[in-house]
Amino acid sequence: xxxxxxxxxxxxxxxxxxxxxxxxxxxxxxxxxxxxxxxxxxxxxxxxxxxxxxxxxxxxxxxxxxxxxxxxxxxxxxxxxxxxxxxxxxxxxxxxxxxxxxxxxxxxxxxxxxxxxxxxxxxxxxxxxxxxxxxxxxxxxxxxxxxxxxxxxxxxxxxxxxxxxxxxxxxxxxxxxxxxxxxxxxxxxxxxxxxxxxxxxxxxxxxxxxxxxxxxxxxxxxxxxxxxxxxxxxxxxxxxxxxxxxxxxxxxxxxxxxxxxxxxxxxxxxxxxxxxxxxxxxxxxxxxxxxxxxxxxxxxxxxxxxxxxxxxxxxxxxxxxxxxxxxx
Numbered sequence: 001x002x003x004x005x006x007x008x009x010x011x012x013x014x015x016x017x018x019x020x021x022x023x024x025x026x027x028x029x030x031x032x033x034x035x036x037x038x039x040x041x042x043x044x045x046x047x048x049x050x051x052x053x054x055x056x057x058x059x060x061x062x063x064x065x066x067x068x069x070x071x072x073x074x075x076x077x078x079x080x081x082x083x084x085x086x087x088x089x090x091x092x093x094x095x096x097x098x099x100x101x102x103x104x105x106x107x108x109x110x111x112x113x114x115x116x117x118x119x120x121x122x123x124x125x126x127x128x129x130x131x132x133x134x135x136x137x138x139x140x141x142x143x144x145x146x147x148x149x150x151x152x153x154x155x156x157x158x159x160x161x162x163x164x165x166x167x168x169x170x171x172x173x174x175x176x177x178x179x180x181x182x183x184x185x186x187x188x189x190x191x192x193x194x195x196x197x198x199x200x201x202x203x204x205x206x207x208x209x210x211x212x213x214x215x216x217x218x219x220x221x222x223x224x225x226x227x228x229x230x231x232x233x234x235x236x237x238x239x240x241x242x243x244x245x246x247x248x249x250x251x252x253x254x255x256x257x258x259x260x261x262x263x264x265x266x267x268x269x270x271x272x273x274x275x276x277x278x279x280x281x282x283x284x285x286x287x288x289x290x291x292x293x294x295x296x297x298x299x300x301x302x303x304x305x306x307x308x309x310x311x312x313x314x315x316x317x318x319x320x321x322x323x324x325x326x327x328x
Contacts, residue, residue: 011087013292015094017134019069020087024049024061033064059083066126070133074158078151081123084194086130088291088298092264093130095289095300096190099260104315109189112138112165113318117258119177119193119247121168123151127192128166129159138165140188142181144174177247178254186257189318193263195243241270248277248303255305259314262302264291271301278303 010021026048030037036050039057043049050057059077065086066072077083096116101108114137118127121141128139143149149168156162169181182188244263251261265271271288278286283303291298306314 014087015091015291017094017097018087018090020065020090029061029064029068032068033060036060036064055083062086062124066129070129071161072129072133072155072159075124075129075155076151077123078147081148081151084122084124084126086126088296089126089194090130090134091291092192092194092300093127093134095291096131096192096260096262096302097135099262099287099289099300099302100189103259103311104319108135109315109318111136114138114189115140115187117142117182117188117191119181119191119263120195121148121152123148125152125155125162125166128152128162129155131192132162132165136165137189139167140181141166141168142171143168144171146170177250178257179250182254182257187314188258190260190262191251191258193244193247195240195247195263240265240267241273244270244274244301245277248274248281248283251303252281252305258304259306259311260302260304262300265299265301268297268299271299274301281305 011018011023012021014021026036026040030040039050039054039060040048041050050061052058062083063075066075069086097108100114112132114135116127116131116137116139118139118141121128121139121143123145125141128141131137131139141149141152143152149170152166153168156166156168171177171180173180178191244265247261247263251258265274275286283305284307285304287300287302289300289302291300304311
Protein backbone atom coordinates (compact mmCIF):
# COMPACT_ATOMS: atom_id res chain seq x y z
CA UNK A 1 0.00 0.00 0.00
CA UNK A 2 1.35 3.40 -1.00
CA UNK A 3 1.75 6.35 1.35
CA UNK A 4 -1.53 8.17 2.01
CA UNK A 5 -2.09 11.05 -0.38
CA UNK A 6 -2.39 14.64 0.78
CA UNK A 7 -5.48 16.01 -0.92
CA UNK A 8 -6.35 19.68 -1.49
CA UNK A 9 -8.95 21.03 0.92
CA UNK A 10 -11.34 22.05 -1.85
CA UNK A 11 -11.79 21.23 -5.53
CA UNK A 12 -11.33 24.85 -6.45
CA UNK A 13 -12.00 24.26 -10.14
CA UNK A 14 -15.67 23.65 -9.31
CA UNK A 15 -18.23 26.44 -8.96
CA UNK A 16 -18.28 28.15 -5.57
CA UNK A 17 -21.84 26.98 -4.81
CA UNK A 18 -21.18 23.40 -5.94
CA UNK A 19 -21.86 21.01 -3.06
CA UNK A 20 -19.15 18.65 -4.31
CA UNK A 21 -16.07 20.82 -3.79
CA UNK A 22 -15.05 18.67 -0.81
CA UNK A 23 -13.80 15.08 -1.16
CA UNK A 24 -16.49 12.45 -1.02
CA UNK A 25 -17.37 11.61 2.58
CA UNK A 26 -18.13 7.93 2.10
CA UNK A 27 -19.29 7.48 5.71
CA UNK A 28 -22.10 10.01 5.21
CA UNK A 29 -22.87 8.77 1.70
CA UNK A 30 -23.21 5.19 2.95
CA UNK A 31 -25.55 6.38 5.70
CA UNK A 32 -27.74 7.97 3.01
CA UNK A 33 -27.51 4.96 0.71
CA UNK A 34 -26.81 1.62 2.38
CA UNK A 35 -26.47 -0.07 -1.04
CA UNK A 36 -23.20 1.84 -1.54
CA UNK A 37 -21.48 0.10 1.39
CA UNK A 38 -20.31 -3.05 -0.47
CA UNK A 39 -18.58 -0.93 -3.12
CA UNK A 40 -16.50 1.20 -0.75
CA UNK A 41 -12.94 -0.07 -0.23
CA UNK A 42 -9.56 1.30 0.77
CA UNK A 43 -7.57 2.12 -2.36
CA UNK A 44 -3.80 1.92 -2.87
CA UNK A 45 -3.38 5.19 -0.98
CA UNK A 46 -5.37 3.99 2.06
CA UNK A 47 -8.28 6.28 1.15
CA UNK A 48 -11.90 5.17 1.11
CA UNK A 49 -13.09 5.06 -2.49
CA UNK A 50 -14.89 2.96 -5.10
CA UNK A 51 -13.69 1.23 -8.24
CA UNK A 52 -14.49 3.88 -10.86
CA UNK A 53 -14.09 1.22 -13.58
CA UNK A 54 -17.05 -0.66 -12.11
CA UNK A 55 -20.27 0.66 -13.71
CA UNK A 56 -22.45 -0.62 -10.86
CA UNK A 57 -20.24 1.10 -8.28
CA UNK A 58 -20.41 4.39 -10.18
CA UNK A 59 -24.18 4.10 -10.46
CA UNK A 60 -24.51 3.48 -6.72
CA UNK A 61 -22.23 6.44 -5.95
CA UNK A 62 -24.51 8.64 -8.06
CA UNK A 63 -27.53 7.30 -6.20
CA UNK A 64 -25.90 8.15 -2.87
CA UNK A 65 -24.91 11.67 -4.00
CA UNK A 66 -28.43 12.43 -5.25
CA UNK A 67 -29.98 11.10 -2.04
CA UNK A 68 -27.56 12.85 0.31
CA UNK A 69 -27.25 16.25 -1.36
CA UNK A 70 -30.51 16.66 -3.29
CA UNK A 71 -33.08 14.78 -1.20
CA UNK A 72 -33.91 12.22 -3.88
CA UNK A 73 -35.75 9.15 -2.57
CA UNK A 74 -35.47 7.03 -5.71
CA UNK A 75 -32.98 7.11 -8.58
CA UNK A 76 -32.05 4.42 -11.07
CA UNK A 77 -31.30 4.08 -14.78
CA UNK A 78 -31.61 1.14 -17.21
CA UNK A 79 -28.49 -0.92 -17.89
CA UNK A 80 -25.98 0.71 -20.27
CA UNK A 81 -27.55 4.16 -20.11
CA UNK A 82 -25.44 7.22 -19.36
CA UNK A 83 -24.54 7.59 -15.68
CA UNK A 84 -23.36 11.21 -15.54
CA UNK A 85 -20.75 12.63 -13.14
CA UNK A 86 -22.85 14.59 -10.66
CA UNK A 87 -20.30 17.32 -9.72
CA UNK A 88 -19.90 18.37 -13.36
CA UNK A 89 -23.65 18.42 -13.97
CA UNK A 90 -24.12 20.54 -10.85
CA UNK A 91 -21.51 23.00 -12.12
CA UNK A 92 -23.49 23.53 -15.33
CA UNK A 93 -26.67 24.27 -13.36
CA UNK A 94 -24.90 26.79 -11.11
CA UNK A 95 -23.36 28.62 -14.08
CA UNK A 96 -26.79 28.78 -15.74
CA UNK A 97 -28.07 30.29 -12.47
CA UNK A 98 -25.34 32.96 -12.67
CA UNK A 99 -26.26 33.58 -16.31
CA UNK A 100 -29.91 34.10 -15.43
CA UNK A 101 -28.84 36.30 -12.57
CA UNK A 102 -27.02 38.57 -15.04
CA UNK A 103 -30.39 39.21 -16.71
CA UNK A 104 -32.36 39.42 -13.45
CA UNK A 105 -30.64 42.50 -12.05
CA UNK A 106 -27.78 40.38 -10.64
CA UNK A 107 -30.18 38.36 -8.49
CA UNK A 108 -30.45 34.61 -9.20
CA UNK A 109 -34.15 33.92 -9.83
CA UNK A 110 -35.68 31.07 -7.85
CA UNK A 111 -38.96 29.22 -7.78
CA UNK A 112 -40.99 27.13 -10.20
CA UNK A 113 -42.00 30.12 -12.32
CA UNK A 114 -38.48 29.90 -13.73
CA UNK A 115 -38.77 27.28 -16.45
CA UNK A 116 -35.89 25.42 -18.10
CA UNK A 117 -35.72 23.03 -21.05
CA UNK A 118 -33.29 20.11 -20.84
CA UNK A 119 -32.44 18.93 -24.36
CA UNK A 120 -31.48 15.26 -24.08
CA UNK A 121 -32.67 14.76 -20.51
CA UNK A 122 -31.69 11.10 -20.72
CA UNK A 123 -32.77 8.28 -18.45
CA UNK A 124 -31.01 9.93 -15.48
CA UNK A 125 -32.99 13.22 -15.25
CA UNK A 126 -30.03 14.79 -13.44
CA UNK A 127 -30.30 18.42 -14.57
CA UNK A 128 -33.96 18.72 -13.48
CA UNK A 129 -33.10 17.05 -10.15
CA UNK A 130 -30.28 19.48 -9.37
CA UNK A 131 -31.95 22.59 -10.80
CA UNK A 132 -35.16 21.93 -8.89
CA UNK A 133 -33.38 21.10 -5.63
CA UNK A 134 -30.97 24.05 -5.70
CA UNK A 135 -33.19 26.79 -7.13
CA UNK A 136 -36.75 25.45 -7.21
CA UNK A 137 -36.90 25.74 -11.02
CA UNK A 138 -39.39 23.77 -13.09
CA UNK A 139 -38.22 21.75 -16.09
CA UNK A 140 -39.31 20.20 -19.34
CA UNK A 141 -37.04 17.29 -20.25
CA UNK A 142 -36.93 16.23 -23.91
CA UNK A 143 -35.38 13.17 -25.51
CA UNK A 144 -35.70 11.12 -28.70
CA UNK A 145 -35.40 7.87 -26.72
CA UNK A 146 -38.77 6.75 -25.34
CA UNK A 147 -37.12 4.30 -22.89
CA UNK A 148 -35.02 7.15 -21.48
CA UNK A 149 -38.19 9.22 -21.04
CA UNK A 150 -39.88 6.28 -19.28
CA UNK A 151 -36.94 6.01 -16.87
CA UNK A 152 -36.90 9.75 -16.19
CA UNK A 153 -40.69 9.72 -15.70
CA UNK A 154 -40.35 6.99 -13.07
CA UNK A 155 -37.75 9.07 -11.22
CA UNK A 156 -40.14 12.03 -11.23
CA UNK A 157 -43.12 9.92 -10.18
CA UNK A 158 -41.30 8.39 -7.20
CA UNK A 159 -39.88 11.67 -5.91
CA UNK A 160 -42.54 13.97 -4.41
CA UNK A 161 -40.24 17.00 -4.66
CA UNK A 162 -40.16 16.66 -8.46
CA UNK A 163 -43.80 15.88 -9.16
CA UNK A 164 -45.53 18.85 -10.74
CA UNK A 165 -42.22 20.58 -11.47
CA UNK A 166 -40.75 18.24 -14.12
CA UNK A 167 -42.50 17.30 -17.35
CA UNK A 168 -41.06 14.82 -19.86
CA UNK A 169 -41.64 15.00 -23.62
CA UNK A 170 -40.57 12.63 -26.42
CA UNK A 171 -39.04 14.23 -29.51
CA UNK A 172 -40.65 12.33 -32.36
CA UNK A 173 -38.37 13.69 -35.11
CA UNK A 174 -34.67 13.03 -34.51
CA UNK A 175 -33.72 15.91 -36.84
CA UNK A 176 -35.59 18.45 -34.70
CA UNK A 177 -34.35 19.89 -31.44
CA UNK A 178 -36.88 22.54 -30.42
CA UNK A 179 -39.67 22.05 -32.94
CA UNK A 180 -42.16 19.53 -31.57
CA UNK A 181 -41.06 20.25 -28.00
CA UNK A 182 -41.56 23.98 -27.42
CA UNK A 183 -45.27 24.70 -27.65
CA UNK A 184 -47.01 27.80 -28.95
CA UNK A 185 -46.63 30.77 -26.57
CA UNK A 186 -44.49 28.65 -24.19
CA UNK A 187 -41.60 30.51 -22.53
CA UNK A 188 -38.33 29.09 -21.22
CA UNK A 189 -35.84 31.09 -19.20
CA UNK A 190 -32.99 28.78 -20.20
CA UNK A 191 -32.24 25.66 -22.19
CA UNK A 192 -29.53 23.18 -21.18
CA UNK A 193 -27.83 20.56 -23.32
CA UNK A 194 -25.00 18.08 -23.01
CA UNK A 195 -24.55 17.28 -26.73
CA UNK A 196 -23.25 13.97 -28.13
CA UNK A 197 -19.47 14.23 -28.07
CA UNK A 198 -18.39 11.81 -30.81
CA UNK A 199 -19.01 11.65 -34.57
CA UNK A 200 -19.45 7.86 -34.78
CA UNK A 201 -19.70 4.68 -32.71
CA UNK A 202 -16.11 3.82 -33.67
CA UNK A 203 -14.97 7.26 -32.54
CA UNK A 204 -16.75 6.75 -29.19
CA UNK A 205 -15.09 3.36 -28.71
CA UNK A 206 -11.68 4.77 -29.62
CA UNK A 207 -12.13 7.62 -27.15
CA UNK A 208 -13.07 5.17 -24.40
CA UNK A 209 -9.95 3.10 -25.11
CA UNK A 210 -7.74 6.19 -24.89
CA UNK A 211 -9.35 7.22 -21.62
CA UNK A 212 -8.86 3.80 -20.05
CA UNK A 213 -5.30 3.56 -21.34
CA UNK A 214 -4.44 6.90 -19.72
CA UNK A 215 -6.11 5.99 -16.45
CA UNK A 216 -4.68 2.48 -16.19
CA UNK A 217 -1.31 3.35 -17.74
CA UNK A 218 -1.42 0.27 -19.96
CA UNK A 219 -2.92 -0.89 -23.25
CA UNK A 220 -6.60 -1.82 -23.18
CA UNK A 221 -8.16 -3.81 -26.03
CA UNK A 222 -11.82 -3.62 -25.06
CA UNK A 223 -13.52 -0.63 -23.51
CA UNK A 224 -16.52 -0.85 -21.23
CA UNK A 225 -17.67 2.66 -20.41
CA UNK A 226 -17.93 3.07 -16.65
CA UNK A 227 -20.44 5.86 -17.22
CA UNK A 228 -22.34 3.88 -19.87
CA UNK A 229 -24.26 5.58 -22.63
CA UNK A 230 -26.51 4.69 -25.55
CA UNK A 231 -25.50 5.57 -29.11
CA UNK A 232 -27.64 8.72 -29.24
CA UNK A 233 -26.12 9.86 -25.92
CA UNK A 234 -22.53 9.42 -27.08
CA UNK A 235 -22.40 10.20 -30.79
CA UNK A 236 -24.22 11.64 -33.78
CA UNK A 237 -23.30 12.33 -37.39
CA UNK A 238 -20.85 15.22 -37.40
CA UNK A 239 -20.29 14.96 -33.66
CA UNK A 240 -20.56 17.79 -31.15
CA UNK A 241 -19.93 20.66 -33.58
CA UNK A 242 -22.61 19.51 -36.05
CA UNK A 243 -25.18 18.94 -33.28
CA UNK A 244 -24.58 22.35 -31.70
CA UNK A 245 -24.57 24.26 -34.99
CA UNK A 246 -27.86 22.56 -35.90
CA UNK A 247 -29.20 23.61 -32.50
CA UNK A 248 -28.11 27.20 -33.10
CA UNK A 249 -29.79 27.45 -36.50
CA UNK A 250 -32.97 25.86 -35.14
CA UNK A 251 -33.01 28.16 -32.11
CA UNK A 252 -33.56 31.15 -34.40
CA UNK A 253 -37.14 29.93 -35.02
CA UNK A 254 -37.75 30.17 -31.25
CA UNK A 255 -35.91 33.45 -30.69
CA UNK A 256 -38.69 34.93 -28.57
CA UNK A 257 -39.53 31.67 -26.76
CA UNK A 258 -36.37 31.55 -24.68
CA UNK A 259 -34.28 34.04 -22.72
CA UNK A 260 -30.98 32.11 -22.87
CA UNK A 261 -30.07 29.09 -24.98
CA UNK A 262 -27.06 27.21 -23.57
CA UNK A 263 -24.97 24.15 -24.33
CA UNK A 264 -21.79 22.49 -23.14
CA UNK A 265 -18.86 22.46 -25.57
CA UNK A 266 -16.22 19.86 -24.72
CA UNK A 267 -13.83 20.44 -27.63
CA UNK A 268 -12.05 23.78 -27.83
CA UNK A 269 -11.59 23.23 -31.57
CA UNK A 270 -15.38 23.32 -32.08
CA UNK A 271 -15.75 26.90 -30.83
CA UNK A 272 -14.88 28.62 -34.13
CA UNK A 273 -17.68 26.79 -35.95
CA UNK A 274 -20.08 27.54 -33.10
CA UNK A 275 -19.24 31.26 -33.10
CA UNK A 276 -19.61 31.39 -36.89
CA UNK A 277 -23.09 29.86 -36.65
CA UNK A 278 -24.10 32.29 -33.89
CA UNK A 279 -22.99 35.24 -36.00
CA UNK A 280 -24.90 33.85 -38.97
CA UNK A 281 -28.21 33.66 -37.06
CA UNK A 282 -27.77 37.13 -35.58
CA UNK A 283 -27.56 36.31 -31.87
CA UNK A 284 -27.88 39.54 -29.86
CA UNK A 285 -25.45 38.39 -27.17
CA UNK A 286 -23.08 35.43 -26.79
CA UNK A 287 -21.28 34.36 -23.62
CA UNK A 288 -18.62 31.69 -23.15
CA UNK A 289 -18.14 30.50 -19.58
CA UNK A 290 -15.12 28.29 -18.78
CA UNK A 291 -15.70 25.23 -16.62
CA UNK A 292 -13.33 22.63 -15.18
CA UNK A 293 -13.74 19.27 -13.46
CA UNK A 294 -10.46 17.66 -12.42
CA UNK A 295 -8.18 17.48 -15.45
CA UNK A 296 -11.03 18.08 -17.89
CA UNK A 297 -11.61 21.55 -19.31
CA UNK A 298 -15.00 22.38 -20.75
CA UNK A 299 -17.07 25.45 -21.37
CA UNK A 300 -20.66 26.64 -21.48
CA UNK A 301 -21.71 28.65 -24.53
CA UNK A 302 -24.87 30.76 -24.14
CA UNK A 303 -26.72 32.95 -26.61
CA UNK A 304 -29.84 35.07 -26.73
CA UNK A 305 -31.75 36.80 -29.50
CA UNK A 306 -33.20 39.33 -27.07
CA UNK A 307 -31.78 42.84 -26.76
CA UNK A 308 -31.05 44.30 -23.32
CA UNK A 309 -34.40 46.08 -23.37
CA UNK A 310 -36.22 42.89 -24.34
CA UNK A 311 -34.41 40.94 -21.62
CA UNK A 312 -35.52 43.55 -19.09
CA UNK A 313 -39.13 43.18 -20.20
CA UNK A 314 -38.82 39.38 -20.00
CA UNK A 315 -37.42 39.40 -16.47
CA UNK A 316 -39.95 41.94 -15.25
CA UNK A 317 -42.74 39.65 -16.43
CA UNK A 318 -41.10 36.68 -14.66
CA UNK A 319 -40.62 38.64 -11.46
CA UNK A 320 -44.31 39.48 -11.35
CA UNK A 321 -44.99 35.74 -11.26
CA UNK A 322 -42.41 34.86 -8.59
CA UNK A 323 -43.52 35.14 -4.94
CA UNK A 324 -41.29 37.62 -3.08
CA UNK A 325 -39.98 34.94 -0.69
CA UNK A 326 -38.69 32.92 -3.68
CA UNK A 327 -36.89 35.89 -5.20
CA UNK A 328 -34.67 36.35 -2.15
